[in-house]
Amino acid sequence: MxxxxxxxxxxxADILHILDTATSFKEILARPVxxxxxxxxxxMITLFYENSTxxxxxxxxxxKIMSAEAINIAVAQSSVAKxxxxxxxxxxxxxxxxxxxxIRHHASGAAQFAADHLGIPIINAGDGRHEHPTQALxxxxxxxxxxxxxxxxxxAIVGDIHHSRVARSNIWGLTKMGxxxxxxxxxxxxxxxxxxxxxxxxxxxxxxxxxxxxxxVLRLQTERMEKGLLPSNREYSRLFGISVRSLxxxxxxxxxxxxxxxxxxVEISAEVADGEHGIHSAIEEQVTNGVAVRMAALxxxxxxxxxxxxxx
Amino acid sequence: MKMLLFxxxxxxxxxxxxxxxxxxxxxxxVSAILDSGSFIGDAERIDVSGKIVTPGLxxxxxxxxxPGFEYKEDIESxxxxxxxxxxxxxxxxxxxxxxxxxAAVVLQIINRANEVGLCRVHPIGAxxxxxxxxxxxxxxELKSAGAVAISDDAFPLQNADTVxxxxxxxxxxxxxxxxxxxxxxxxxxxxMNEGYNATVMGIPGMPRVAEDxxxxxxxxxxxxxxxxxxLLHISTAGTVELLxxxxxxxxxxxxxxxxxxxxxxxxxxxxxxTDAKMNPxxxxxEDCEAVKQGLKDGTIDCIVTDHAPxxxxxxxxEFDAAPFGILGLETSLPLVYxxxxxxxxxxxxxxxxxxxxxxxxxxxxxxxxxxLKVGAPADVAVLDLKKEWTxxxxxxxxxxxxTPFHGMRVHGKAEFTIxxxxxxxxx
Numbered sequence: 001m002x003x004x005x006x007x008x009x010x011x012x013a014d015i016l017h018i019l020d021t022a023t024s025f026k027e028i029l030a031r032p033v034x035x036x037x038x039x040x041x042x043x044m045i046t047l048f049y050e051n052s053t054x055x056x057x058x059x060x061x062x063x064k065i066m067s068a069e070a071i072n073i074a075v076a077q078s079s080v081a082k083x084x085x086x087x088x089x090x091x092x093x094x095x096x097x098x099x100x101x102x103i104r105h106h107a108s109g110a111a112q113f114a115a116d117h118l119g120i121p122i123i124n125a126g127d128g129r130h131e132h133p134t135q136a137l138x139x140x141x142x143x144x145x146x147x148x149x150x151x152x153x154x155x156a157i158v159g160d161i162h163h164s165r166v167a168r169s170n171i172w173g174l175t176k177m178g179x180x181x182x183x184x185x186x187x188x189x190x191x192x193x194x195x196x197x198x199x200x201x202x203x204x205x206x207x208x209x210x211x212x213x214x215x216x217v218l219r220l221q222t223e224r225m226e227k228g229l230l231p232s233n234r235e236y237s238r239l240f241g242i243s244v245r246s247l248x249x250x251x252x253x254x255x256x257x258x259x260x261x262x263x264x265x266v267e268i269s270a271e272v273a274d275g276e277h278g279i280h281s282a283i284e285e286q287v288t289n290g291v292a293v294r295m296a297a298l299x300x301x302x303x304x305x306x307x308x309x310x311x312x
Numbered sequence: 313m314k315m316l317l318f319x320x321x322x323x324x325x326x327x328x329x330x331x332x333x334x335x336x337x338x339x340x341x342v343s344a345i346l347d348s349g350s351f352i353g354d355a356e357r358i359d360v361s362g363k364i365v366t367p368g369l370x371x372x373x374x375x376x377x378x379p380g381f382e383y384k385e386d387i388e389s390x391x392x393x394x395x396x397x398x399x400x401x402x403x404x405x406x407x408x409x410x411x412x413x414x415a416a417v418v419l420q421i422i423n424r425a426n427e428v429g430l431c432r433v434h435p436i437g438a439x440x441x442x443x444x445x446x447x448x449x450x451x452x453e454l455k456s457a458g459a460v461a462i463s464d465d466a467f468p469l470q471n472a473d474t475v476x477x478x479x480x481x482x483x484x485x486x487x488x489x490x491x492x493x494x495x496x497x498x499x500x501x502x503x504m505n506e507g508y509n510a511t512v513m514g515i516p517g518m519p520r521v522a523e524d525x526x527x528x529x530x531x532x533x534x535x536x537x538x539x540x541x542x543l544l545h546i547s548t549a550g551t552v553e554l555l556x557x558x559x560x561x562x563x564x565x566x567x568x569x570x571x572x573x574x575x576x577x578x579x580x581x582x583x584x585x586t587d588a589k590m591n592p593x594x595x596x597x598e599d600c601e602a603v604k605q606g607l608k609d610g611t612i613d614c615i616v617t618d619h620a621p622x623x624x625x626x627x628x629x630e631f632d633a634a635p636f637g638i639l640g641l642e643t644s645l646p647l648v649y650x651x652x653x654x655x656x657x658x659x660x661x662x663x664x665x666x667x668x669x670x671x672x673x674x675x676x677x678x679x680x681x682x683x684l685k686v687g688a689p690a691d692v693a694v695l696d697l698k699k700e701w702t703x704x705x706x707x708x709x710x711x712x713x714x715t716p717f718h719g720m721r722v723h724g725k726a727e728f729t730i731x732x733x734x735x736x737x738x739x
Contacts, residue, residue, distance in 0.1 A: 008512065087628055107630035108514035109584030116583075117628075128632070130514030165514060192517055193508035 136169030151178030159218030184208030319361035325665035340733030368400025368691035380409025398726030549602030621712035
């Protein structure tokens with residue numbers, strides 16, 4: 001594994017390797033002194049073209065726990081604002097001797113573009129609607145910790161599938177691991193040609209939740225309403241909101257995931273989010289697992305055993 | 313001054329000629345098609361044994377980029393690319409800077425092309441000023457200066473009322489309107505065909521119906537106005553069917569197709585390959601089949617390239633940000649021969665007709681264009697169909713290298729062209 005761009009192009013063996021490595025790293029996060037020297041002398045640069053607190057901080061935390069240098073580039077302050085091309089920006093960061101670039105970009109394919117043009121490991125922290133592999137990996141790590149083997153589980157992904165890179169990474173990762181994946185959402189937010197994916201597609205929440213062991217609730221972007229893809233938050237919530245009532249359609253012990261940040265009362269009710277009424281919500285645990293997964297990704301891609309050799 | 317091309321096979325669909333024969337050119341015009349082995353004492357003799365001698369190929373849809381975008385292509389490099397591809401005549405689209413919206417720009421292009429002298433060039437005038445989609449251009453002045461058609465290519469007219477007025481005006485002046493057919497409201501932010509591949513890649517899609525709707529609207533307006541309508545770069549099965557029905561209904565409409573729209577599908581975009589990004593986009597296997605069927609049954613009148621050079625740095629960007637368009641002039645003939653003629657979809661004569669006499673008919677170009685009739689200008693292509701070669705983006709004449717066909721093994725290549733009796737050999 002030289003990069004982490006998409007789970008569609010990551011082997012089952014590599015996915016398992018990352019999850020197993022992350023599982024062993026979780027112990028470090030429980031220590032009072034969260035610092036290991038594993039990546040001392042290595043430098044990770046995060047290059048974020050989209051606002052993100054959660055993902056960028058998670059990568060930064062992961063790097064620092066592993067004793068790597070973490071340098072964050074926010075695009076508004078960089079030469080990108082002066083019109084520099086993505087290619088030139090990337091080449092500059094490589095010449096600064098970064099050992100790994102973590103990139104988030106509004107254009108699908110931007111991480112692949114970086115990998116095509118640079119000789120250092122690239123981690124995709126979300127590119128357009130394409131993929132967000134570390135999010136799906138942390139979702140899978142969380143599922144594994146609660147449910148054991150992923151194989152044979154039914155995982156329902158609810159919401160704006162069409163625009164969601166989280167959904168795409170989950171579809172590939174989960175189906176590779178042997179899960180049955182249900183995609184649920186209004187037709188205006190379901191993916192085009194969804195029937196050609198190895199999943200079942202539903203525009204009815206009750207039908208889609210039937211038999212679900214895991215319900216992964218996607219964030220509803222308010223800009224979807226502005227585009228006329230939905231009439232209102234209220235109607236969306238009525239038809240597709242995950243609440244105590246609608247969760248009765250899933251299995252009684254269904255695990256609730258959400259990539260955050262949540263719109264309480266829209267795609268997910270407060271009771272479900274907070275795990276009241278005996279509901280198994282793992283949303284906070286997902287955040288911690290995110291650090292473990294990113295530690296694993298950084299370790300495997302820029303640790304000495306990962307041997308990135310084509311610097312500069 | 314006489315020249316005899318001897319030993320070849322003369323193929324001229326405009327006269328139903330396909331036989332071993334010698335072509336005699338005298339003072340820049342076709343003088344005679346003679347039985348093989350004829351002896352003309354005072355003629356320069358050019359041995360074309362084993363080669364096909366056809367009217368010079370005609371591409372009515374290219375972007376030469378001059379004036380304004382000479383870093384992508386200019387009239388000289390575009391003419392070289394055309395000549396290397398067997399073309400002796402091209403029509404260039406108006407999305408230059410300034411746009412071809414005044415007689416001055418028309419004349420500038422014609423004069424520059426004549427100076428270069430490698431390929432004849434006919435400008436196509438813009439439908440609206442600066443291609444902004446509202447104020448009509450001075451169509452009669454454009455036509456008088458030498459524009460052979462009017463088009464909205466690259467900036468498709470969205471307002472049906474503007475299309476209606478443009479058609480009424482073009483119908484009055486007897487000049488064809490060439491439309492890029494796209495409902496932009498359905499393709500906003502789109503960068504490739506809507507479908508499974510776009511969904512996997514996370515690229516906003518351009519649905520096929522966006523083309524079909526615009527085609528249907530334009531056909532209905534052509535029926536209302538009697539304007540000669542020509543549909544540019546047909547890419548969908550729906551458009552082929554709409555054109556077929558319109559022709560059956562006697563509406564004055566014709567259509568064209570580009571090789572990439574039957575050779576490649578949207579799967580070629582995989583890996584975010586910006587050299588497979590053009591507009592209309594690469595579609596599905598069913599669309600490729602429909603385009604081939606349309607060419608076979610005559611629904612689609614002619615073959616063009618939509619030659620659209622872009623600099624490497626413009627294409628070396630995020631897929632969404634890359635400009636639409638690919639090269640075409642140097643790969644058209646081999647792709648037509650390899651993917652249509654060799655598999656038996658078109659006869660060689662039908663294929664050559666769609667690259668010579670048919671596009672001339674579509675635009676109503678002057679008598680003597682796209683033909684080897686006696687007295688016609690001696691614009692000739694000499695083709696070596698036995699040649700097998702590999703398309704190499706680094707070996708093109710164009711200033712740009714944006715071809716998705718790099719590395720493809722093909723058959724057939726233009727050996728040289730003759731323009732007005734002058735032999736043009738590139739390289």
